[in-house]
Amino acid sequence: MEGNYLQLVELISESSGNSVEDIKRRVEAKQAKLSGLISKEGAAQVVAAELGVNFDKQMIKISQIVPGMKKINLIGKIIDLFPVREFNKNGRSGRVASFVLADDTSNIRVVLWDENHIDLIVKGQIIKSGIVEINNATIKNGELHLGSFSEIKNSNHVIKSVVLEKATVNKKILDFNTNDNVSARAFIVSIFEPRFFEVCPNCKKKVNELSECAEHGKVVPEKRVLLNFIIDDGSDSIRAVMFSEQVGKLIGKTEIESPELFAVKKQELLGEELIISGQVRKNRMFNNNEFIVDDIKEVEVDKLIEELEK
Ligand SMILES: [Zn+2]
DSSP states (O other), X not given: OGGGHHHHHHHHHHHHOOOHHHHHHHHHHHHHHTTTOSOHHHHHHHHHHHTTOOGGGOBOOGGGOOTTOOSEEEEEEEEEEOOOEEEEETTEEEEEEEEEEEOSSOEEEEEEOOHHHHHHHHTXXXXXXXXXXXXXXXXXXXXXXXXXXXXXXXXXXXOOOOOOSOOOEEOOGGGOOTTOEEEEEEEEEEEOOOEEEEEOTTTOOBOOTTSEETTTEEOOOEEEEEEEEEEEOXXXXXXXXXXXXXXXXXXXXXXXXXXXXXXXXXXXXXXXXXXEEEEEEEETTTTEEEEEEEEEEEOXXXXXXXXXXX
8 A cells, every 4th residue: 555655645636626746845854853863654644734635535545545544435336245243352252244345546445443334234235346436434554444433325317337356454463354365474483294185187176096087087187286375474473375476486396306405495485575475265174364465576686775765
């Protein structure tokens, strides 16, 4: 969400009538005055307030949401609706509902805490594929949260196209929720032995010991590998699961197949810091979350700096 700075500047420019260049200059001046104690997004919000731009009454696009924004108003389409969950945490109990809201710029997970809002879902008044208007929501850990001061209602608004591709947000492991598509910067603290299995080349399903696929009969199976490891980012740790393609990015084919070479490589990888993206899934057997990895990247300092400067 750090990349949204420019979108925010454009929004302030549109609403205030000042040029984009002028807004950028004001933001930089504000940041300089505060000796860099404030992020660009934060400074932009101060500038917006000074120019009388009030986001409270304005509809914004999902891609324009930046950390720290309050009283967010938007319209979107519910592209995924999750079952209402009951929770009992630190003596507080209640229900929580969530869905993924999309517009033509992006999509975001929305979390509902208010009983009245949750009832709208339970009673089928707010449904998957429905268009809703949300008012007075808050951004928290890359998710939109609706409390008792927020509003949600069905809208007649027409949304021509929505962004369905999963938007990945950067999160601390401590803040991971089931079904999140997230990216975390974390250290590998433990690696388990690789597990090998064979799949049918046609349908990619597991074959039996006789190399037979339930659907395609006797086949020449493809070898696959699964690697479990633990990552830790200082906030918490989680077990991550990586399949063949991703394993290949980290460990060579000969290294994974030879126990001796694997042991050496393992020592090299322990303590390595990576940017890991994937989906948080509930492991039904252990009733805890695990992280299914779909991409890994090395932490490149140059890129991080570039990202911060955006
Ligand atoms: Zn098959």
